[in-house]
Amino acid sequence: MAIAxxxxxxxxxxxxxxxxxxxxSALKGDRKxxxxxxxxxxxxxxxxxxxxxxPLVQLVVTALESPDASGAIGAYVYDFNLQNFADVVSKYxxxxxxxxxxxxxxxxxxxLISYPLAYFVGVKVRRWPxxxxxxxxxxxxxFFISFLLRTVAWKQLLAQGSPLLGVLQxxxxxxxxxxxxxxxxxVIFGLTYNFIPFMTLPLYxxxxxxDGRLLEAGSDLYANPFKVFTKITLPLSMxxxxxxxxxxxxxxxxxxxxxxxxxxxxxxxxxxxNMVDQDFLSNQNYPYASALSVLLxxxxxxxxxxxxxxAGTEELL
Amino acid sequence: MTSVSTTPRHRRKFxxxxxxxxxxxxxxxxxxxxxxxxxxxxSFNDSVRxxxxxxxxTVRHWTNVCDQPGLCDAVGNSFxxxxxxxxxxxIIGTMMAIALVRYRFRARSFVSLLLFLPxxxxxxxxxxxxxxxxxxxxxxxxxxxxxxxxxxILAHIMFCISFVVxxxxxxxxxxxxxxEEAARDLYASPFRVFRKVxxxxxxxxxxxxALLSFALSFDDFIITYFNNxxxxxxxxxxxxxxARGVPxxxxxxxxxxxxxxxxxxxxxxxxxxxxxxxxxx
Numbered sequence: 001m002a003i004a005x006x007x008x009x010x011x012x013x014x015x016x017x018x019x020x021x022x023x024x025s026a027l028k029g030d031r032k033x034x035x036x037x038x039x040x041x042x043x044x045x046x047x048x049x050x051x052x053x054x055p056l057v058q059l060v061v062t063a064l065e066s067p068d069a070s071g072a073i074g075a076y077v078y079d080f081n082l083q084n085f086a087d088v089v090s091k092y093x094x095x096x097x098x099x100x101x102x103x104x105x106x107x108x109x110x111x112l113i114s115y116p117l118a119y120f121v122g123v124k125v126r127r128w129p130x131x132x133x134x135x136x137x138x139x140x141x142x143f144f145i146s147f148l149l150r151t152v153a154w155k156q157l158l159a160q161g162s163p164l165l166g167v168l169q170x171x172x173x174x175x176x177x178x179x180x181x182x183x184x185x186x187v188i189f190g191l192t193y194n195f196i197p198f199m200t201l202p203l204y205x206x207x208x209x210x211d212g213r214l215l216e217a218g219s220d221l222y223a224n225p226f227k228v229f230t231k232i233t234l235p236l237s238m239x240x241x242x243x244x245x246x247x248x249x250x251x252x253x254x255x256x257x258x259x260x261x262x263x264x265x266x267x268x269x270x271x272x273x274n275m276v277d278q279d280f281l282s283n284q285n286y287p288y289a290s291a292l293s294v295l296l297x298x299x300x301x302x303x304x305x306x307x308x309x310x311a312g313t314e315e316l317l
Numbered sequence: 318m319t320s321v322s323t324t325p326r327h328r329r330k331f332x333x334x335x336x337x338x339x340x341x342x343x344x345x346x347x348x349x350x351x352x353x354x355x356x357x358x359x360s361f362n363d364s365v366r367x368x369x370x371x372x373x374x375t376v377r378h379w380t381n382v383c384d385q386p387g388l389c390d391a392v393g394n395s396f397x398x399x400x401x402x403x404x405x406x407x408i409i410g411t412m413m414a415i416a417l418v419r420y421r422f423r424a425r426s427f428v429s430l431l432l433f434l435p436x437x438x439x440x441x442x443x444x445x446x447x448x449x450x451x452x453x454x455x456x457x458x459x460x461x462x463x464x465x466x467x468x469x470i471l472a473h474i475m476f477c478i479s480f481v482v483x484x485x486x487x488x489x490x491x492x493x494x495x496x497e498e499a500a501r502d503l504y505a506s507p508f509r510v511f512r513k514v515x516x517x518x519x520x521x522x523x524x525x526x527a528l529l530s531f532a533l534s535f536d537d538f539i540i541t542y543f544n545n546x547x548x549x550x551x552x553x554x555x556x557x558x559x560a561r562g563v564p565x566x567x568x569x570x571x572x573x574x575x576x577x578x579x580x581x582x583x584x585x586x587x588x589x590x591x592x593x594x595x596x597x598x
Contacts, residue, residue: 037420040412041428044478047409051475052435055446062449113345120342124335129593133586137579138346144578145353146571147536148555152563153352153359156369196349225334246437254439257538262559273441273539280445280543290449293442304437308430 056297062290074284084291092275092292099271100299102184103253106191107199110248111241113192114199118240119233121200122207123215136204140197151190151263155181158189182266190258195251199244206240207233246307250300272296353575360568367562378565385566391554392570398466398550399534402473407527409474410481411519417482418489432479440476444543447472451544464546472540477530484529488522525585532578 063084068075089096117139125132142150157164158180168174180186210233218228234241256273259265265274272292280289359368363375383389417428435443447468454462462468496518500510516523538552545553555567 033420034422037416037422040416040420044409044413044482045428045431047475048431048435048478051447051450051471052431052438052443055443055450056438058449058453059442059446116338116341117345120338124338130587130590133590134583135342135346137582137586139349141353141575141579142349143532143536144582145356145575146552146555146567148538148552148559149356149563149567149571150352152555152559153355156359157351157355159369193348193352250437250439254441256441257556262556273439276441276445277542280448286449286452289445293445296439297442300437300439300442304434 059290059293059297062286063294065287065290074286076287081287084287085295088288088291088295091288092272095270095272095275096295098184098259098269099253099273099296102188102191102259102271103249106188106195106252107245107249109188109192110196110199111245114196114203114244115241118200118203118207122204123210123212123233126208126212139200139204142194143197147194148257148263151194151258154190154193155264158186181264182261182269184269186264187259187269187271190264191252191255194255194258195248198251199248202244202247203237203240206237210236242307242310246303249303253300254296356568357572357575360565360572362565362568364565366564368565368568369562378569382566382569385564387549388551388554388564388566388570391549391551394466394548395535395551398469398473399531401470402477402534403527403530405470405474406477406481406530407523410478410526410530411485411523413478414482414485414489415515415519418486432482435476435479436483440537440539443472443476444540447475447540448543464544465548468544468546469541469548469550472544473534473537476537476540477533480529480533481526484526485519485522488519492518521585521589528578528581535574 061078062076064078064080064082065076065084066079066081068077121132121135121139125135156162158168159165160179160181165174165180168180169176169178174180174185214232214236215228218232219225223231253271254273256271256277257263259269259271260274261267276289276292276296279285279292359371360378361374361376362368362371363373363377364370413428413432416422417425448464451462451464451468492515497510497514500514501507505513536552537550538556541550541553542556549557551567551570555563558564558567
């Protein structure tokens with residue numbers, strides 16, 4: 001995604017040195033510097049406060065509402081009704097379980113598929129910058145075609161009677177008389193596919209900075225390739241693994257396009273997102289939809305907090 | 318990779334691993350690109366309504382895209398919304414990126430966290446939250462916030478800002494402050510330094526950020542779906558038609574956007590690679 005950012009990264013060490021060397025003159029810690037920083041930051045901070053934080057607060061408030069005394073559909077009053085949370089957990093336990101289960105499996109699958117790919121682009125072809133850049137473009141190419149249309153494409157490629165499904169049936173991945181679209185496997189397949197670039201990019205950025213001399217040193221000391229990988233490459237790429245996992249798991253847990261019956265899913269594959277959609281837009285049960293969203297957000301925040309404790313806020317962006 | 322000191326035994330092993338990795342990458346790329354090829358190929362399918370079975374080759378859908386009712390209006394809306402959201406989020410985000418790299422201040426980690434959170438929040442949560450907020454504002458009598466263009470644009474600017482900051486920040490980090498100092502030493506005013514030195518050097522980063530914002534806005538479905546009112550964007554058109562079968566004209570639009578975007582990106586990458594080669598030579 002951040003194409004310029006990623007391509008600008010190989011000489012990271014150099015740039016770090018730059019900004020440190022300039023700390024006397026350019027990094028202003030004085031009062032004038034603070035004033036300029038404030039002016040530069042204020043529009044963005046105000047904007048995010050208004051249209052990111054306020055909506056989250058409003059979601060929490062809505063999650064605590066009860067039906068209006070008039071009983072009209074879609075009319076609710078605030079009365080600190082915590083019961084909504086207990087209600088959605090018991091009513092939607094299956095969807096909650098599915099969301100995090102699918103997200104876990106799809107994230108692991110995306111990691112296993114992305115790692116060799118990111119290693120290839122970041123380490124193997126770094127001698128040929130043009131080839132490296134072009135393969136990177138191919139990896140992120142799915143971003144440039146409509147998310148909904150590429151999901152529709154898989155739906156049709158794997159529909160009943162399609163050649164590709166025939167192949168899957170022959171190799172035994174799908175039972176001979178079975179169908180694929182509408183099954184949990186299809187939903188997980190779609191989720192994995194759609195979010196692979198989110199995993200590959202952070203992996204690529206850390207692997208690209210990996211010092212090739214360390215790998216050589218490892219094999220010079222008679223470590224076999226497996227040992228070089230587990231003792232050098234993998235530990236050094238952990239920051240990429242962690243941020244890739246986070247950036248993949250979160251959108252997958254909240255996704256509802258892949259799981260909806262118009263795309264790769266069926267009614268019995270619905271996830272949290274499908275229930276929020278249904279309660280908010282169809283049933284006008286805003287408190288339930290909000291309570292479910294708040295629960296999803298709370299889970300995500302816990303994950304982010306664990307990540308921040310491990311990596312620090314400086315590595316977030 | 319400069320010194321070759323590995324023993325022949327090791328090298329042979331590495332070469333087997335190498336060719337497996339090349340093969341794997343090829344397979345993975347084919348997997349990643351399959352739906353794209355499918356979408357492009359089926360934009361040429363001689364289908365009438367639902368575009369699921371191959372009926373023969375035609376360029377009819379390319380030449381008469383707007384014959385599909387509602388499609389061109391939706392695409393026009395997407396361009397309008399994407400354009401406004403891109404300009405606004407790029408300006409706001411670039412300012413923040415400069416502040417984050419160039420200045421030390423106490424609220425730094427708070428700002429970083431606030432910028433990270435929108436990227437880490439599921440779209441469905443942001444979509445529902447914004448809809449709940451706009452409901453509240455409307456029920457308090459502010460008609461200007463009726464669901465439609467305004468609410469979609471406000472939402473899109475919000476989720477684009479963080480991505481702009483990430484992209485531009487990477488560019489600011491590579492910028493050598495000595496260049497700006499030189500301009501200051503030559504008595505350029507701070508504004509002039511910014512316009513003549515800082516901004517041109519940041520331009521590649523700002524352009525990538527703008528392209529990214531536009532792509533995010535153009536392809537956003539979930540947040541838009543919660544806040545659109547009766548305004549249709551291209552992804553909403555696709556979603557609504559998905560139940561009956563997406564018409565081939567939608568493939569045409571998506572393929573055209575794909576080719577334009579991929580051309581821009583490849584040109585940028587090639588130019589970047591050549592420029593680096595020139596400087597390192």
